[in-house]
Amino acid sequence: MSGTILLAVLLVGLVVVSTNTPAWAAQLEARIDPNNKESPFKMSYLTTVFIDYPNGGGLSDNLKGKNWTVSGTADSSNLEVQDLINRLNDRIVSNGSQAKIKNIAVDYEFYLSAKDSTTSIDYRVILEGNLTDYVITRDSQRSLVDLGWRGLSVDDEVNIDGVEINILINLLRDQEPEVYGYFVGTDVEDLLNRPLIDADFILEQPMTNWHFLFDPTGINVDAGGYGLNQEIAGFVVSSWTMGESSIREGRQVERVSEVTIMADQPYTVRNFQYVDLGNLHIIGFGALDILDGVEIAGITPTPPQGYSTTSTGDFPIFIIYGMAGLAAVAGIAFFFVSNRSLKNEKQGQQGIDPSRLVGYQTSASSGGYQTNRGEAQLIDESDYQQTRNVYDNDNNNGDSSDSSPPPQRTAMTAQDEAACGCATSVDMGVECDCVMQDSCLCDANCPCSAGICKENAREMS
Numbered sequence: 001m002s003g004t005i006l007l008a009v010l011l012v013g014l015v016v017v018s019t020n021t022p023a024w025a026a027q028l029e030a031r032i033d034p035n036n037k038e039s040p041f042k043m044s045y046l047t048t049v050f051i052d053y054p055n056g057g058g059l060s061d062n063l064k065g066k067n068w069t070v071s072g073t074a075d076s077s078n079l080e081v082q083d084l085i086n087r088l089n090d091r092i093v094s095n096g097s098q099a100k101i102k103n104i105a106v107d108y109e110f111y112l113s114a115k116d117s118t119t120s121i122d123y124r125v126i127l128e129g130n131l132t133d134y135v136i137t138r139d140s141q142r143s144l145v146d147l148g149w150r151g152l153s154v155d156d157e158v159n160i161d162g163v164e165i166n167i168l169i170n171l172l173r174d175q176e177p178e179v180y181g182y183f184v185g186t187d188v189e190d191l192l193n194r195p196l197i198d199a200d201f202i203l204e205q206p207m208t209n210w211h212f213l214f215d216p217t218g219i220n221v222d223a224g225g226y227g228l229n230q231e232i233a234g235f236v237v238s239s240w241t242m243g244e245s246s247i248r249e250g251r252q253v254e255r256v257s258e259v260t261i262m263a264d265q266p267y268t269v270r271n272f273q274y275v276d277l278g279n280l281h282i283i284g285f286g287a288l289d290i291l292d293g294v295e296i297a298g299i300t301p302t303p304p305q306g307y308s309t310t311s312t313g314d315f316p317i318f319i320i321y322g323m324a325g326l327a328a329v330a331g332i333a334f335f336f337v338s339n340r341s342l343k344n345e346k347q348g349q350q351g352i353d354p355s356r357l358v359g360y361q362t363s364a365s366s367g368g369y370q371t372n373r374g375e376a377q378l379i380d381e382s383d384y385q386q387t388r389n390v391y392d393n394d395n396n397n398g399d400s401s402d403s404s405p406p407p408q409r410t411a412m413t414a415q416d417e418a419a420c421g422c423a424t425s426v427d428m429g430v431e432c433d434c435v436m437q438d439s440c441l442c443d444a445n446c447p448c449s450a451g452i453c454k455e456n457a458r459e460m461s
Contacts, residue, residue, distance in 0.1 A: 004160075030279070040128075084105055096293055112175070201276050207297075227263055236285045241277075
């Protein structure tokens with residue numbers, strides 16, 4: 001029992017801790033072919049900043065009604081892009097990886113939109129290019145692929161064609177200097193003085209926490225997505241994905257950082273950062289491992305013999321047994337409570353003792369047909385007050401003390417006989433009714449003593 005409770009507590013702890021998982025703003029898409037020297041990748045960095053001024057003020061006057069966009073593209077022929085490649089490769093080396101970025105194209109766009117009470121600034125930088133030197137070793141059986149290059153990050157300023165694209169607050173410094181002046185030396189400057197090009201969390205999330213799938217036939221593979229021809233169709237393809245909420249990764253949610261400052265009016269700045277996402281595809285069947293502290297994947301052309309699972313499905317076994325234990329405890333508790341309830345109930349006959357009942361027939365014949373209907377009643381009436389029908393009381397106020405016994409039948413008077421006189425004519429088959437009065441026909445056999453019947457009887461005789 002104590003072990004089951006401990007497992008349940010651990011499960012709750014995992015869920016609670018996962019709610020504090022940081023979520024930066026990088027999204028990775030890479031397709032690796034171990035048989036090629038180069039493979040394509042794409043890294044997107046996204047975030048949004050909101051500036052709120054609900055009470056107006058000088059900041060509202062500076063921003064109200066403004067809408068502008070700063071955007072541009074550059075490729076590896078640009079010297080500043082080449083500098084960015086070198087800095088990214090330096091970070092890869094510092095992470096212990098031997099892979100390199102060969103070339104990239106930079107696409108950036110910053111969009112400011114001001115409303116009456118708030119202004120939003122959308123930041124987007126996309127790096128798209130090719131990786132090389134990601135194969136550590138290769139033989140006839142398998143290839144070892146380096147996965148330690150995933151943390152593509154730069155900590156300081158990145159200038160492309162005169163536009164600083166990495167530090168968030170520098171956009172305001174260059175485009176809105178008066179607005180920038182409100183934030184210098186405040187907590188807002190600390191909040192926005194962070195790099196946009198930051199994929200450290202993608203590297204910090206172990207590949208064993210990523211969701212693994214593989215396509216054993218390759219029929220769903222779009223070879224063009226790898227920058228290759230259709231020759232890869234039919235090959236095994238392994239895929240690792242991250243970013244979904246799970247026990248492996250924790251609960252993945254957008255993170256909102258908020259700072260309020262006091263100037264001529266209170267102003268609030270919020271940094272809304274999207275969830276990290278990762279999609280890594282490698283041609284061949286991949287098995288994860290670690291080499292010299294760097295995550296790698298051992299890639300073989302086909303899955304190991306007997307390997308039939310195409311998805312991780314590696315739900316922690318202690319969680320499975322913990323849930324089963326909790327279900328067993330709940331079932332035992334249910335039967336225990338039910339058993340106690342049954343024991344507390346009165347046992348045996350709960351009504352009138354059948355030995356005190358007697359049956360009698362209530363049916364009557366109809367022509368030549370006799371029904372078998374009957375009722376049961378008490379042999380004696382000692383317990384009648386406990387068993388009688390509540391509707392036996394004939395009173396208007398529901399007070400049994402006011403009820404009167406039913407009237408007793410008395411001898412019929414001559415007037416009563418006249419009122420209900422009845423006689424039949426055997427020959428004519430006519431029934432004499434009290435309402436017929438003078439029209440009543442009676443023969444000599446009429447037993448009625450009413451005067452009208454006697455007169456009619458004499459006339460007919």
